[in-house]
Amino acid sequence: MKALVLTSPGAIEIIDIDKPKCGEGEVLVKMQAAALNKRDQFIREGKYPNIELNSVLGSDGVGEVVELGAGVDKKWSGQQVIINPNRDWGPDKDVQSREYSILGMPSHGTFAEYVKVPANRIHRMPQGLSAEEAAALPLAGLxxxxxxxxxxxxxxxxxxxxxxxxxxxxxxxxxxxxxxxxxxxxxxxxxxxxxxxxxxxxxxxxxxxxxxxxxxxxxxxxxxxxxxxxxxxxxxxxxxxxxxxxxxxxxxxxxxxxxxxxxxxxxxxxxxxxxxSTMGNDTEFVEMLRFVEKHDIKPLLSSVKPFDNIVESFNEIAKPSKMGKVVVKF
Missing domain, CATH: 3.40.50.720 (NAD(P)-binding Rossmann-like Domain)
Structure with a gap:
């Protein structure tokens, strides 16, 4: 499958990697849209802690559940979902744990045709949003x-x-x-x-x-x-x-x-x-999705481009004229 990978310090490129396989409690999501964040650009520039090469970048995304691991509720099969990029926030709602990380390095992220995540990371999309609009929500919205x-x-x-x-x-x-x-x-x-x-x-x-x-x-x-x-x-x-x-x-x-x-x-x-303040806990992620749906909030999109053009989309992040989120679709 195609994926955007940090191949060397300062370098990103689309390459072919193995399609992930689901383990117990995991789902495989076929990506429909993903959004870029400054975090992705900071990783590209080496300005983020604990850089790991060969990571698939991307924290935000929406897609269709196409495979279920053992123990996952069958209700998710075929569902269009939004992904919570939080990993291991921990039990304290006021502050993240030492093990906390964000999807898209070190764990493979959403800038790929398929992404594997724990089933407890997926949620129903807020009604009234397109896949591109919903993809803009997770990291920035939370x-x-x-x-x-x-x-x-x-x-x-x-x-x-x-x-x-x-x-x-x-x-x-x-x-x-x-x-x-x-x-x-x-x-x-x-x-x-x-x-x-x-x-x-x-x-x-x-x-x-x-x-x-x-x-x-x-x-x-x-x-x-x-x-x-x-x-x-x-x-x-x-x-x-x-x-x-x-x-x-x-x-x-x-x-x-x-x-x-x-x-x-x-x-x-x-x-x-x-x-x-930084990101938010899992309860707040659910509250944020409900808030967006209740108030009919439409994310502002600066541009929507094909995934094949994602490298040039990175250049848009830092443009002073950019207004809203930069999104790619698959």
């Missing part, structure tokens, strides 16, 4: 769901700021916050992305490339209860300046690196929380 509701505790009427609108997790955090009736604002370095957010229901948007952009939100909007961020870096201190007392800054990445300093004085005086 990360956003936990950041918004477990850590951010976003509810109706909350003032929320989503930074870097346009990225996969950010788009879901925006849509999820809108769905519960929060008053949602965004930041972006591109005016067209801010305009799209406004068309989708944002209460306002700010260009973070402008000097002192954060002064306007504080002076005119009264500050924020929650900020959802992926970049980290020195902009963290800008967020601290626009938080309401008791506010929460939740970050799920640090692409801008470490801040040169942290305004601890402002944090302790205003009772502000700076909270790290």
């Amino acid at each position: 990360t956003a769901y936990r950041a918004c509701f477990h850590h951010g505790k976003i509810t109706h009427g909350a003032h929320v700021l989503i930074s870097g609108f346009g990225g996969g997790v950010a788009q879901f955090a925006f849509q999820f916050s809108i769905a519960v009736g929060a008053k949602v604002y965004v930041t972006s370095g591109r005016p067209e992305k801010i305009n799209m957010a406004l068309e989708m229901g944002a209460a306002g948007g700010f260009n973070y490339k402008l000097p002192n952009w954060y002064k306007n939100p504080w002076q005119t909007k009264g500050g924020f209860d929650v900020v959802i961020d992926s970049a980290g870096g020195d902009q963290v201190n800008s967020f601290l300046k626009i938080m309401r007392p008791g506010g929460r800054v939740v970050f799920y990445g640090a692409t801008n690196g470490l801040p040169s300093s942290i305004d601890l004085y402002r944090m302790f005086w205003n009772q502000i929380t700076l909270q790290g």
Whole structure:
């Protein structure tokens, strides 16, 4: 079968590998669509821990169950399913175990014609979504769901700021916050992305490339209860300046690196929380799927290409103009 493999440091290519065989408690899924994540690009660039060569990449995917291992309920045979990329989260719902990993290295992932996963990793797709739309959900949707509701505790009427609108997790955090009736604002370095957010229901948007952009939100909007961020870096201190007392800054990445300093004085005086977050537990994955179905949320797709063009699709991930998820179909 065809699969996208990390063949050497910095190199990915489609090669032929053996089709996997089901063991006890496992299912074989014939892939229909898979989505790319920054995680995949970080692995390609060698910027991810514990790199293992010859791994099939890919965490997100949807497909048809075509084979059942011993002990698997026959109800899954022939079903179209979405795959939970979590592996070994562990019993503590608040934090993942030491054995935790994500599908798509070290275990073979979804960028292949077939993928073998434990039966407890598959779920019914949310109704109303195409295979391509559903494939965009797992990793980014789960990360956003936990950041918004477990850590951010976003509810109706909350003032929320989503930074870097346009990225996969950010788009879901925006849509999820809108769905519960929060008053949602965004930041972006591109005016067209801010305009799209406004068309989708944002209460306002700010260009973070402008000097002192954060002064306007504080002076005119009264500050924020929650900020959802992926970049980290020195902009963290800008967020601290626009938080309401008791506010929460939740970050799920640090692409801008470490801040040169942290305004601890402002944090302790205003009772502000700076909270790290990553992915989510299995219960939250099920809750996220139900939430998407209940609120009829449609993932934003930047592009959908044939699997044979997946290598060039990797180049789209880092484009500043990208808006939404990059998906391949089989």
